[in-house]
Amino acid sequence: MADQAIRELYRIDKILQRIPEDRGEFFAGFLPWTEDVGDWTRSARETFAARGDRKLLRTIWDNPEDRESRVLIDVVECVSAADAVEALADRLEANQLAEIPEGPEALGLGSFQHPELAPPALFYVHGNLAITVTSFGRKPVEVSNIARRLDAKLGERPIPADTFLRAYPMLQAQLHAKPGDEVVLRLNLPTRKAEDSYLKVFVTGGTIARREGKLVTHSNAAGQIEVEAFLVEPGAEAYAATSTIIVR
Amino acid sequence: MHVEEVHFNHDTNSATSDALSIRKTASGDPIQAPEWKRGLTAQPAAYAAAALGANVTIKARFSGGPANEAREIRAVDAWAPTTKPSSFLGRVVDLIARVPRSLAGNALGETDEQLAAFDGAGDSGLITFTLANHQLKTSGVGIRTTDWKWQVRENGSWQDFDTTQHKVYLIVDMPNGPWDQNPEGNNTQLPWTDALDKACLWAMGAKTQDEAAERVTIAVNTQPNQSYTGSTIFAIDTTYLLSWYLNELDGGKTFQINCTDCADAVTTFSNLLGCDLFEGIFYNIKTRKFLTLGGNPAVEADWQATGWRYHEICWLHQMGQNELIYDACVQVDMDDNYDDLVHVAKHPVKMRFGMKDHSDYRYRLVKGDVGATVGKDPIRRSVA
DSSP states (O other): OOOHHHHHHTTHHHHHHTSOSSEEEEEESOOOOGGGGTTOEEEEEEEEEETTTEEEEEEEEEOTTOTTOEEEEEEEEOSSHHHHHHHHHHHHHTBOBSOOOBOOTTSSSSEEEOOTTSOOEEEEEETTEEEEEEEOSSSOOOOHHHHHHHHHHHHOOOOBOOSGGGGSOOEEOOSEEOTTOEEEEEEOOOSSOOTTOEEEEEEESSEEEEETTEEEEEOSSSEEEEEEEEEEOTTSOBEEEEEEEEEO | OEEEEEESOOOTTOOSSSOOOEESSSSSOEEOSOSEETTSOOOOEEEEGGGOOSOOEEEEEEESOOTTOEEEEEEEETTSOSSOOOSHHHHHHHHHHHHHHHHHSOOSOEEOOEEEEBOTTSOBOOEEEEEESOOTTTSOSEEEEEEEEEEEEETTEEEEEEEEEEEEEEESSOOOTTOOOOOSSSOTTSOBHHHHHHHHHHTTTOOSHHHHHHHHHHHHHHOTTEEEOSBOOSEETTEEOHHHHHHHHHSSSOEEEOHHHHHHHHHHHHHHTTOOEEEEEEEEEEBOOEEOTTOOTTOGGGEEOOEEEEEEEEEESSOSTTSEEEOSSOBEEOOSOSSSSOOOEEOOEEEEOOSSSTTSHHHHHBSSSSOOEEOSOOBOOEEO
């Protein structure tokens, strides 16, 4: 966890308070695609294990027409939205600059950006992801457009496929739960996933997180939890599945 | 007769009479003896000069020898002149030809002569040879190539029967953390040859830890394809993404690093050569003008003053106001007038952190006498 001074400087607890209790988003394996980065060339893609069951997915994108223009995108996949906010704080703690101003208001749950004189970089949280988009080459690259595009893409509900093969039972969960109970979401993902495919889960009426390797949802209030899961692949319609859990 | 194997790291528990335990990168397997094996690509070996004792040994195995007989065998430098040139021109040519070999050529010297006993199939067991006239302790840091001509004594005269080629890294002393020498399992903290390639090139010729750390610091600061950003790029938590940094260094494109990345690089490459650096931070800094990473001292815009929440640098042995530091992220201005356009750039190399003396690093970098609180926990990040 980031130092207390960092938490206060960047009002991390305020960002934590913004995490909704009646909806959630969870992503696994998400990283940018070529079309998200202006059709630039991906020169590197790597995954690193990070502390606390986090995973760093790093890609570097090069402008094919200008070798001095590059963008580095780090996606830290965390176990929950709260953990992603902590990962954001860790990122800010590992930044030497005296102060990092807040980023564009509509970007993610909370965002920060390098001040004007520093090479452009944007840091933000979306669902369980802490994302950094950094101008990485010698020539400064405007990164806010890329950050916004990724943020919008994460929030979109893909168009589900209606073919039989892509509508198989991908998601299973118990039908009833008590308020406060954690319900395990069992995902049966296709064994042959395309490279760069990722899982996207929306929950309405509850929250979503990963605990001990399992996706769980819960709601403290009676009602209904709606779960929508998508396996999104480049160039193909998404696998989709839904489930409803009655909480009473 | 043939050479079948040559072993350099034949005792993985020691480096006093043989080579170090090394590996190529974090991925792949550790390099194991025999480093040279007939029909396979030769693997390099590495020696720590200060750790070596009086005798350095290798082991070799031979085939195709006379069944159930013994022969004297030795290896000699394949490039050693057999006769001295007599003419003046010949001596000049010989001298010129020696220059590149003195920098990159044979440091293993030659072997002593050993009696190899061959079995009924003409195979010898492993024979231990002691190196003679080697320069492993005196050459300084470098990457050397040895071509050995193997000879057998027949009827009183030495006959050539095979040749082998060996790449050898020379470092100052035993590598320090994050590197170690634990030969057990798939230890990714064994020295990487990919990192040795870089560190030995940067610090070529260095014979002391101070020289090695200085050269590494200057090299990290002056890599032409780097520029500065505030974000840490190559460290996650307590791990230094060295393989990624190496890829970027050799990738031919520009990329960015910050002070933590510089400190990681200097500590990791210097300690690979046997230095004893740690990384540590100090907080809340308003700087005087300094020369930015990769900056040109003659360009005024490259001299900047700024504020930092923290600055991470390398410390020799330990942290403290009177301890010695290395910093590859900046060059400080040694000119006493900070209001004019005259600057004297200096790489912070083994400078006292300090505040009182005008030669102190902190005095030269930090404006005023407040802030710059030294942190408490020096670290060395593991490599991945």
